[in-house]
Amino acid sequence: MAESDKFSVAIVGGGLVGSLAAVYCAKRGWKVDVYEARRDPRLESVDSGRSINLALSVRGISALKKAGVDEKILSNMIPMKGRLIHSMDGKLSSQPYGIFGECINSVDRMMMNKHLLDSAEAYPNVKLHFHHELNQCDFDNQKATFTKKDGSSVTVKADIMIGADGVYSRTRQQLMRKSRINFSQQYIDHAWVELAIPPTAEGEYAMDAHHLHIWPRQTFMMIALPNLDKSFTVTLFMPWSKFDAIKTEQDLLTFFRDTFPDSIPFMGEQLLVANYFKNIKGSLAQIKCRPYHYQDKVVIIGDAAHAMVPFYGQGMNCGMEDCIVLDDMFTKHLGDLSSPASLGPSGPAVAAALEEYSENRNPDAEAMCDLAMYNYVEMRSSVTKPEYLFRKKVEGWLHKIFPKTIIPLYTMVSFSRIPYAEALRRWNRQTAWFDGARTIGQLLAGASISVAVLALIVGRIPKIEIMLKK
Amino acid sequence: MAESDKFSVAIVGGGLVGSLAAVYCAKRGWKVDVYEARRDPRLESVDSGRSINLALSVRGISALKKAGVDEKILSNMIPMKGRLIHSMDGKLSSQPYGIFGECINSVDRMMMNKHLLDSAEAYPNVKLHFHHELNQCDFDNQKATFTKKDGSSVTVKADIMIGADGVYSRTRQQLMRKSRINFSQQYIDHAWVELAIPPTAEGEYAMDAHHLHIWPRQTFMMIALPNLDKSFTVTLFMPWSKFDAIKTEQDLLTFFRDTFPDSIPFMGEQLLVANYFKNIKGSLAQIKCRPYHYQDKVVIIGDAAHAMVPFYGQGMNCGMEDCIVLDDMFTKHLGDLSSPASLGPSGPAVAAALEEYSENRNPDAEAMCDLAMYNYVEMRSSVTKPEYLFRKKVEGWLHKIFPKTIIPLYTMVSFSRIPYAEALRRWNRQTAWFDGARTIGQLLAGASISVAVLALIVGRIPKIEIMLKK
Known part of the structure; x- marks a missing residue:
């Protein structure tokens, strides 16, 4: 042709x-x-x-x-096998992405x-x-x-x-x-700026390389992903108003010391300041x-x-x-x-x-x-909450037992080709079951308490009668 | 200065x-x-x-x-005091806009x-x-x-x-x-075209001039508003697919004879055809x-x-x-x-x-x-439904009794300067009351029937006993 x-x-x-x-x-x-x-x-x-x-x-x-x-x-x-959560006190906790070690x-x-x-x-x-x-x-x-x-x-x-x-x-x-x-077209009220964590003096990764690092701070967060050259690319997401409030180097360092203290030694104050003020703030x-x-x-x-x-x-x-x-x-x-x-x-x-x-x-x-x-x-927030962690754990167990019936949302989205809309529907269904089971659990717990209280009262009635007879 | x-x-x-x-x-x-x-x-x-x-x-x-x-x-x-609904059978019914004659x-x-x-x-x-x-x-x-x-x-x-x-x-x-x-930006799947009803041979309005005329046909509709020169400007709203289906004069006339028969004598077939094919179809x-x-x-x-x-x-x-x-x-x-x-x-x-x-x-x-x-x-649809007309009537009565408490939606939007969002909120509230009242009415009706049935049964018990004794 x-x-x-x-x-x-x-x-x-x-x-x-x-x-x-x-x-x-x-x-x-x-x-x-x-x-x-x-x-x-x-x-x-x-x-x-x-x-x-x-x-x-x-x-x-x-x-x-x-x-x-x-x-x-x-x-x-x-490969990154999970999220590594950086708490305010410097404590680290790993949350694997998949129940079968998916990355x-x-x-x-x-x-x-x-x-x-x-x-x-x-x-x-x-x-x-x-x-x-x-x-x-x-x-x-x-x-x-x-x-x-x-x-x-x-x-x-x-x-x-x-x-x-x-x-x-x-x-x-x-x-x-x-x-x-x-x-x-819908803007969110948050923006981002890219920062960096260079390799250590020994030429090694400054943090675990097989995790996506998150510093969740409820209304904002910072994340870091590893690069092959042993550095990390760090992204800070927060409301525009917080960006606007940081005007000087001192403002920036105070903010980092207050919210991401464990990250400063990894970044180095000088590089942090340079990147923050040089790099564009993206909407x-x-x-x-x-x-x-x-x-x-x-x-x-x-x-x-x-x-x-x-x-x-x-x-x-x-x-x-x-x-x-x-x-x-x-x-x-x-x-x-x-x-x-x-x-x-x-x-x-x-x-x-x-x-x-x-x-x-x-x-x-x-x-x-x-x-x-x-x-x-x-x-930025749920990953720190016990309810979220509890559901994650329960869904993980169920997924292991019924791998095709109960699939955690993250797994459907990132580790399958289930159409996104179908994943969303299944997740909504799973949420309904989960909430239903929790309600039944609460009702059962409530009923047990009621029965116990009733038993106590009934058990006491003869005593009261005896007291009245006295 | x-x-x-x-x-x-x-x-x-x-x-x-x-x-x-x-x-x-x-x-x-x-x-x-x-x-x-x-x-x-x-x-x-x-x-x-x-x-x-x-x-x-x-x-x-x-x-x-x-x-x-x-x-x-x-x-x-x-001034147009209400809608004039043109039924398929040529019947006209007036639905006033306001309870106090507002236009x-x-x-x-x-x-x-x-x-x-x-x-x-x-x-x-x-x-x-x-x-x-x-x-x-x-x-x-x-x-x-x-x-x-x-x-x-x-x-x-x-x-x-x-x-x-x-x-x-x-x-x-x-x-x-x-x-x-x-x-x-959201398009609806419907389009419009402008048509006309000229004055009669006697130079008069062909239809009542103090109404907004509507031909509601459930999935589409036609409306007409009067002009000072005794003509009406007519607008036909319907899905694009219906416009696309009308390719010839014959298609158009058949469609009008089937759906808006009473309008044809007012428009005249020739003018209808000319306007329909000449005028732009707007999205x-x-x-x-x-x-x-x-x-x-x-x-x-x-x-x-x-x-x-x-x-x-x-x-x-x-x-x-x-x-x-x-x-x-x-x-x-x-x-x-x-x-x-x-x-x-x-x-x-x-x-x-x-x-x-x-x-x-x-x-x-x-x-x-x-x-x-x-x-x-x-x-295009509700104005022909009994439930709609019933609520309109009830709200009209209540508005007469409590003119500031219960205000029909149309009145708030067209005859007041109540902020639109507030009008929408009040209407949603009124809808909730209305639905609540209807549910209570239905429950009361249901309860009356139950009591009647119960009475009937109880009334029959002796008779059954008597029958058994025989």
């Missing part, structure tokens, strides 16, 4: 999700062009203003495996991105275009115009466009101009929209379609799983990779694939957005 | 809310510039793509009165807009600029750039900017780039956002801040009431009209006024958005 006859796809965004989507499309034999607004991160360092390391779990790993690009990443990540994994965003770009570029039918910023789209004529580094414009044509251009997605913005899209928003597509012309995936707060470590995993779900829809409607229909799909078949993707994926992505919002409360 | 020293306000949008806001600001002695993207409607006819007539009620009237611009409008409107009023959008522009322009400190489309804002430097008809740009400076530029507000868009704004969306302001620099009002579906006839009324609430906040924080502080207000005082406006108005506007969404169900 001539190059120009091939079914072509323009992917906007060469980040984690865009470059992985490029591999999936390349495997179908399509002509793939990836347009990324920033420079090639493999040539020059890019300051993306985004977090340095991320937690990779089952959904992301599944998406990498299905695309055959997992090997290098799996051998360059640090989430700290990975370097840039290493992964570079590897995925390399993997995509290894296909002869993939071209990467950096310094191409999406300007506007003419979806009906399947055209998109990009602005290049020198300010000039280029208009390209592609059979289908995939927008993987992140939370501020220009593709989504263009889609919203074209079609009736329900949309919501935290959630974006939901629906539908994700327009006819057979365009679909948005990843953060462009569903940006979530970072507290479940599922933003990247969910975006990567989008690639599996979209690929499954292509297979369902266009045939598998070897089918001729997959190579030269018809408009209606593509439209059906995109529509089913959108209908199917939206409730899951929105459930995950809600769970991520909820998990902030869990991480 | 020299002209250039005056506190200046740039109002974006010269529609109903923008031109009314201009009058309010003019009365404070501020230098007022109104920038409208379209041409002057007083010179040339403007096809705004928006509805021709609107229902003016207490909130809108109060805002016009407070600004002293009500007279001409009040003498050019048609909502059909007014011509263009007449009102022209009058408000005239009223604003009558102030020497007001200038109107047509063909000025907002391009971008530099809020921190209090500057805004507009594109003029010839494509040239002009940058203006003003102490404060008021965005009254409607549902697609560019001011809101610029505000969202500058500040963390929670935002949601229906709701927009909520928060906050409405940024520092002391900008505030958005009217549809720019809270666009609602049109089913409660409160979009315009709410936008006009915004002007009262904003003016009250200016008075509270800057002093009244005669105060020197009002003329040359300080930044912090303006910021406090805008912040309190935003905090205060947002819950009310959002409550109204929700009520408008709810009222579509009421208009």
Whole structure:
């Protein structure tokens, strides 16, 4: 087949999700062009203003495996078996993530991105275009115009466009101009700043490397994830008002001494001050929209379609799983990779694939957005509460006995591919059972006490009668 | 005071809310510039793509009165005392809006807009600029750039900017780039098209002019409001799928004969067909956002801040009431009209006024958005249901006896200035009482029946005994 006859796809965004989507499309034999607004991160360092390391779990790993690009990443990540809670008094307590020793994994965003770009570029039918910023789209004529580094414009044509251009997605913005899209953007009143814990003088990890460290302080928290170079990337999450209140080095050090005293020796006061004042304070928003597509012309995936707060470590995993779900829809409607229909799909078949993707994926992505919002409360506060720990323990036991019937929420979200909305429903059901069992327990306890009291009273009646007779 | 020293306000949008806001600001002695993207409607006819007539009620009237611009409008409107329900069989039934004969009023959008522009322009400190489309804002430097008809740009400076530029507000868009704004946009699956009922051959109204006519058909509906020229403006609301299904004149006429048979003689088949196929089919969306302001620099009002579906006839009324609430906040924080502080207000005082406006108005506007969404169900379906009519009757009686304690929802929304959120709360409370009373009634009825049955059984026992003895 001539190059120009091939079914072509323009992917906007060469980040984690865009470059992985490029591999999936390349495997179908399509002509793939990836347009990324920033420079090639493999040539020059890019300051993306985004977090340095991320937690990779089952959904992301599944998406990498299905695309055959997992090997290098799996051998360059640090498994974290649980949360390590840092109390105010410096006491540490480990809370394992899974009952069977399952781990989430700290990975370097840039290493992964570079590897995925390399993997995509290894296909002869993939071209990467950096310094191409999406300007506007003419979806009906399947055209998109990009602005290049020198300010000039280029208009390209592609059979289908995939927008993987992140939370501020220009593709989504263009889609919203074209079609009736329900949309919501919700900021939370908290912000984040990235800090660091360097390796020790001996070149070792300053803290346990196989945990995600949390300093839960009820209304705010700090976390730390290990890096391969024996450092930790630390993120402080707290209300904007608390950030605003820290104006001087002294304010910062006082705040840290009062709230995270055990972390100061690890960070070093000088580095803490430098990082805190130099690094940007990021806002935290959630974006939901629906539908994700327009006819057979365009679909948005990843953060462009569903940006979530970072507290479940599922933003990247969910975006990567989008690639599996979209690929499954292509297979369902266009045939598998070897089918001729997959190579030269018809408009209606593509439209059906995109529509089913959108209908199917939206409730899951929105459930995950809600769970991520909820998990902030869990991480900064619930993890310190006896009720939470008790339920975690009971659910763990039950999960061991009935591994398919009772599954802790964290396990469903991070260690399975149970659709997020289904996980949320099952968890709500489990909560209802748990609360019901607790109520029955309380009633039984109440009844026992009543019976005991009654027995006591009845037992006393003869004595009273005797007393009266006296 | 020299002209250039005056506190200046740039109002974006010269529609109903923008031109009314201009009058309010003019009365404070501020230098007022109104920038409208379209041409002057007083010179040339403007096809705004928006509805021709609107229902003016207490909130809108109060805002016009407070600004002293009500007279001409009040003498050019048609009071509508209730809904006139058109059944499928052609039966008509009147449902009064208020228990004391209160009316909502059909007014011509263009007449009102022209009058408000005239009223604003009558102030020497007001200038109107047509063909000025907002391009971008530099809020921190209090500057805004507009594109003029010839494509040239002009940058203006003003102490404060008021965005009254409607549902697609560019001011809101610029505000969202500058500040963390929670935002949601929700389309409903229904659309509308405008039709018409002309005067009769005798030059009279074809139907009763003092009602808002409704053809409720459960999943869709048609309504008609009278105009001063003895015509009616008719709006058909229904799901997009129903619009899509009407492809030919024959489809349309069959649909109308099946669902709105009594309306066809009034419209005339030819005019119905012409209007239906010529007029645009409009989508229906709701927009909520928060906050409405940024520092002391900008505030958005009217549809720019809270666009609602049109089913409660409160979009315009709410936008006009915004002007009262904003003016009250200016008075509270800057002093009244005669105060020197009002003329040359300080930044912090303006910021406090805008912040309190935003905090205060947002819950009310959002409550109204929700009520408008709810009222579509009421208009197209509930008005035909006995339970609805029963509650309406009971609430009407109670309102007559306790006029301040029990107030029907429609009365609170359309015939009072009770804050919308408070109206919604009171209505929810009334619903709870009503449901409670109904449950008690049912229990009492059930208990009476049980007692009767018991009496019957007990009464029969001797007879059974006698039978057994035999």
